[in-house]
Amino acid sequence: MMAGAPLYILVCSGEHEKLQMAAMLASVGAVSERRVEMFVSMNAILSFTKKASPDQRYRGGVFSQLMKEKHAPDLLTLLRQGKEFGELKIWACSMALDVAGLEMDHLVEELFDGPLGLTKFLSDAEAGQLVTL
Amino acid sequence: MAERHLVDARGAFCPGPLMELIAALRHAAIGDEVEVWSTDKGSAADIPAWINKVHHDLVSINEADGRWSIVIRKAK
Numbered sequence: 001m002m003a004g005a006p007l008y009i010l011v012c013s014g015e016h017e018k019l020q021m022a023a024m025l026a027s028v029g030a031v032s033e034r035r036v037e038m039f040v041s042m043n044a045i046l047s048f049t050k051k052a053s054p055d056q057r058y059r060g061g062v063f064s065q066l067m068k069e070k071h072a073p074d075l076l077t078l079l080r081q082g083k084e085f086g087e088l089k090i091w092a093c094s095m096a097l098d099v100a101g102l103e104m105d106h107l108v109e110e111l112f113d114g115p116l117g118l119t120k121f122l123s124d125a126e127a128g129q130l131v132t133l
Numbered sequence: 134m135a136e137r138h139l140v141d142a143r144g145a146f147c148p149g150p151l152m153e154l155i156a157a158l159r160h161a162a163i164g165d166e167v168e169v170w171s172t173d174k175g176s177a178a179d180i181p182a183w184i185n186k187v188h189h190d191l192v193s194i195n196e197a198d199g200r201w202s203i204v205i206r207k208a209k
Contacts, residue, residue: 028148031155032186072146081152085159 006035006128008121014043016060016075018133020067023075023082025131030086035128038079039121040112041093045100048092048107079111091116135164135206143172143200150176151183154205158189161207166192169203177201 007029011022022038029036040048047057058064082088092107094115104115140157142150150171157167169180177194180203184191192204 024148028151031151032183067146070146073149073152078148078152081155085152085155 004032004034006037008125008128008130009036009038010121010125010130010132011038011040011044012042013133014047014059016058016064016067019044019047020064020072020075022133023078024073026088026090027078027082027086030082030088033086036082036086036088037121037124038088038090039093039116039118040090041096041118045092045096045102045107048111049102050106050108076108076111083111089113091121093118135166136162137166137168137204140167140169142176143170145171145173147173147175147179149173151179154180158205158207163207163209165207167205167207169201169205171201171203172199173201176203180205 007025009022009026011019013019026036026038046052058068079088079090090112092104092112092115094117097103097115104112138157138161140153142153145153150169150173154167154169161167169176177196181191181194184205189208190206192206193202195202
């Protein structure tokens with residue numbers, strides 16, 4: 001049984017620190033019996049391409065470096081755990097895909113539930129709590 | 134007969150200990166206990182809050198030398 005208002009996470013930044021926090025929010029929310037939906041757009045979508053090197057995917061500032069040195073949980077692993085242990089859906093912004101010339105099969109596997117437009121995401125998010133990173 | 138499972142999450146950062154606990158609970162039977170060892174300070178509040186939210190049972194919580202031991206009974 002799902003409890004609490006659904007959580008909607010809008011992720012635009014490609015910074016490691018913000019992506020990490022998005023993954024933490026999404027995974028912890030989902031395992032806490034909240035329905036969670038994450039919408040990935042702008043620079044963030046580039047971090048989820050299959051061809052992104054670790055340096056591209058985990059680029060950030062001082063805290064990013066600390067997380068790498070101390071082996072903080074990997075953000076892709078956290079998101080996959082959120083999907084496995086809870087109700088987490090992850091959407092790729094259709095505009096971001098178009099602008100970047102990406103198809104769904106260019107994105108890392110077993111993560112995204114499909115492409116989605118902002119209008120639909122925003123409409124759905126009226127029913128819950130929206131967090132933007 | 135109920136069993137006790139040990140999750141050694143020492144050295145893992147938030148939310149690693151919680152995720153390791155959930156993975157262990159999925160493989161445990163109802164009534165089994167899972168003991169989590171964590172050095173993450175947040176676990177002492179995070180794991181009991183999660184247990185309360187999803188309705189498992191908190192059996193005990195202790196700290197010694199910077200290591201938390203949290204015992205959970207699977208209730209459902």
